[in-house]
Amino acid sequence: MTWNNEWNKWSNHRELPSELKKHMNDMTEREREDAFYKQLEFGTGGMRGELGAGPNRMNIYSIP
Numbered sequence: 001m002t003w004n005n006e007w008n009k010w011s012n013h014r015e016l017p018s019e020l021k022k023h024m025n026d027m028t029e030r031e032r033e034d035a036f037y038k039q040l041e042f043g044t045g046g047m048r049g050e051l052g053a054g055p056n057r058m059n060i061y062s063i064p
Contacts, residue, residue, distance in 0.1 A: 003037040006055060010036070017060075020053045027053075 010016060011024055027035065035054030040062050049058045 003033045003035075006036040007032050010053060016053075020059065024053045 007024070011021065024032070032054075035050075035052060035057050037056060039055045040049045040057065049056065049062075051058050053059060055062060
């Protein structure tokens, strides 16, 4: 799956909070690619990453 497919899946999600949707729409293409190209990894120090939309960011969907 490409980052663009993942971004489209997120942007079409009905229950996505408006602030995350706005953040996604304000991203540059480079920021979108970085935020959506992979899943945020869980390391020995736990999950660490930038806050924001996308599976490679910390948000209400990446932290259950």
